[in-house]
Amino acid sequence: MVSKAPSGSSPCTWIMYQGWRDLLFLSWPVPLPTLQALLPPGLPADTFDGSGWVTLVPLRMQGLHLRWLPPIPGASTFGELNLRAYVRVRGEPGVYFFSIDAASWLGSLVADWVFHLPYHDAHVSLTGTDGSFRFRSVRKGAQAARFGATYRRAGSLTNPKPGSLEAFLLERYASFQGAPDGRLYRGPLSHDDWQVASAEAEVSENEVTGLVGLPAPENTVAHYSPGTDTHVCWVELVDGA
DSSP: OOOBBBBBBBOOOOOEEEEEEEEEEEEEEEHHHHHHHHHTTTBBBBOBBBBBBEEEEEEEEEEETTTSOOOOOOOEEEEEEEEEEEEETEEEEEEEEEEEEOOOOHHHHHHTTTSSSOOEEEEEEEEEEEEEEEEEEOOOOOOEEEEEEEEEEEEBBOOOOSSSSHHHOOOOOOEEEEOOSSSSEEEEEEEEOOOEEEEEEEEEEEEEEGGOOOOOOSOHHOOOOOEEEEEEEEEOOTTTO
16 A cells, blocks of 8 residues: 555654554535534535535554554553545645543643644443454533434545545545634645445434534445555645734
């Protein structure tokens, strides 16, 4: 596999490795005005077929570690659930995270300190093998929320085709997050080629999307990927934002 980065982008020095494993991409269209109203000012939603899109992503984070340190036993592999929207800043496609639920003090430290990400402490489990999985997340604290789903691969693994919905959802090489002071930050990354297949998914409970003001998911599309190896770089301030 080949590590990929945005066309025309400058190379960056990675500071963190993340192994993303056994991912479900549960995606659905959201009317553009509805989605745009939920994003930080100055962060434009990206569109596919005229709609904004949102995705819930259950996954297993494996081997997370800083460049200068080996993986820390008990802190580097854990389940995670992220809720993300698709944005485009000055022509560059990226993602915006509404929330990230995980049970890792290391993930929390790095998410808050380095990447300005909306991390929530949670009990998270992901079990299963051979392309069939059961996932559950129970968020702690004032914004407590539950999410549960089962999913399995339902097709052959392929690379996303240019111009396809799969490419729109997966070929993203930056996150964009707003800081409390109103400034906008870009977090560049690179990762190996995706392999993705259609999936069958059943959601048993979902209290996550409503907390950020999103309407209930409709017309969902499910994809499965065994994962990819990802290298994350230092965040940078978006000039003029």
